[in-house]
Amino acid sequence: MSSRESTPLSCNGVDDLHEDTVTDKTLKGLLKREIELQLQIDAIQTEIEQLEERLGTKTTLDDVEEQDLEEFEAPEWCVPIKANVMTFDWDSLAKEVQFDVIVTDPPWQLATHAPTRGVAIAYQQLPDVCIESIPIPKLQKNGFLFIWVINNKYAKAFELMERWGYTYVDDITWVKQTVNRRMAKGHGYYLQHAKETCLVGKKGDDPPNCRHSVGSDVIFSERRGQSQKPEELYELIEELVPNGKYLEIFGRKNNLRDYWVTIGNEL
Incomplete structure (x- = not known):
C-alpha cells in the first residue's frame, strides 16, 4: 500500500x-x-x-491666437515678411542684400514620425531634407549663423553648418526660468530639460563693426509665449555686430524686432 x-x-x-x-x-x-x-x-x-x-506649454492654439491678436503690436521699424519659407523667392532677396547675421529656429521633425498636419498658421515639422534645401549660403558671404537645435538634432545641425560653408565657433545656452526666477523644468526622456541651445557658426571674414568677447554664452531668461526666444539673444547679436543687417528665418511675430528682416508663415 x-x-x-x-x-x-x-x-x-x-x-x-x-x-x-x-x-x-x-x-x-x-x-x-x-x-x-x-x-x-x-x-x-x-x-x-x-x-x-x-x-505653447499646453495652451490651446485658439487661446494663443486670441491672446496674440489682443496683445500683439509690431515694432515700428521691423520688416516682417509673411511667407512659406520652403517656397520663398530667396534668390531675389539675396540679390538685394547680404546679411551679417542669420538666426533660424527650424521646426525640427521629432523622432521618426511623419510631419504633423498643423493648423492654418502653424509651422509643420519639417524633415531634415527640407531644412537642408533652404539656400542659406546665398544670403551671406561673411557673417554669423545662429541656429536653435533640439537634443536629437545636434549632429544634423553641425552637418548642416559644414554643408552650408560655416565653421562652428560657439554656442549659447538659454536657461529657462519661471516668473519666480526658478528653473522652468520640462520633461525629457532621461533628464528633465530646463534649457535650449543655439549653435553659432561663422562664414568668411568678420562682418563690418564686429566686436569680440561680448555678452555671455549663458542666458538666464523667463520662458514666455509660444516658441518665443529670449530678447537677450537679439541684444547679444546687436552687440556683437552693431548696426548690422539681421535676418531671422522661421520667425514668429512674438520675435519681431526693429531693424530685423523676419520671414515666416506665422507673422
Whole structure:
C-alpha cells in the first residue's frame, strides 16, 4: 500500500514542478512585455510633451491666437515678411542684400514620425531634407549663423553648418526660468530639460563693426509665449555686430524686432 500511495505523490510532484516552470516562464514573458510597453509609452509621452512645449506649454492654439491678436503690436521699424519659407523667392532677396547675421529656429521633425498636419498658421515639422534645401549660403558671404537645435538634432545641425560653408565657433545656452526666477523644468526622456541651445557658426571674414568677447554664452531668461526666444539673444547679436543687417528665418511675430528682416508663415 505504501508503494501505491507513493506513486501518485511522485506524479503530482512532477506535475507541480512542470506547472511552476510554465508559470515562471509566463510571468517572465509578461514582465518583459510590460517593460517594452512602458518604454513605448514613455517615448510617446516624451514626444507629446515636446510638441506641447513647442505649441505653447499646453495652451490651446485658439487661446494663443486670441491672446496674440489682443496683445500683439509690431515694432515700428521691423520688416516682417509673411511667407512659406520652403517656397520663398530667396534668390531675389539675396540679390538685394547680404546679411551679417542669420538666426533660424527650424521646426525640427521629432523622432521618426511623419510631419504633423498643423493648423492654418502653424509651422509643420519639417524633415531634415527640407531644412537642408533652404539656400542659406546665398544670403551671406561673411557673417554669423545662429541656429536653435533640439537634443536629437545636434549632429544634423553641425552637418548642416559644414554643408552650408560655416565653421562652428560657439554656442549659447538659454536657461529657462519661471516668473519666480526658478528653473522652468520640462520633461525629457532621461533628464528633465530646463534649457535650449543655439549653435553659432561663422562664414568668411568678420562682418563690418564686429566686436569680440561680448555678452555671455549663458542666458538666464523667463520662458514666455509660444516658441518665443529670449530678447537677450537679439541684444547679444546687436552687440556683437552693431548696426548690422539681421535676418531671422522661421520667425514668429512674438520675435519681431526693429531693424530685423523676419520671414515666416506665422507673422
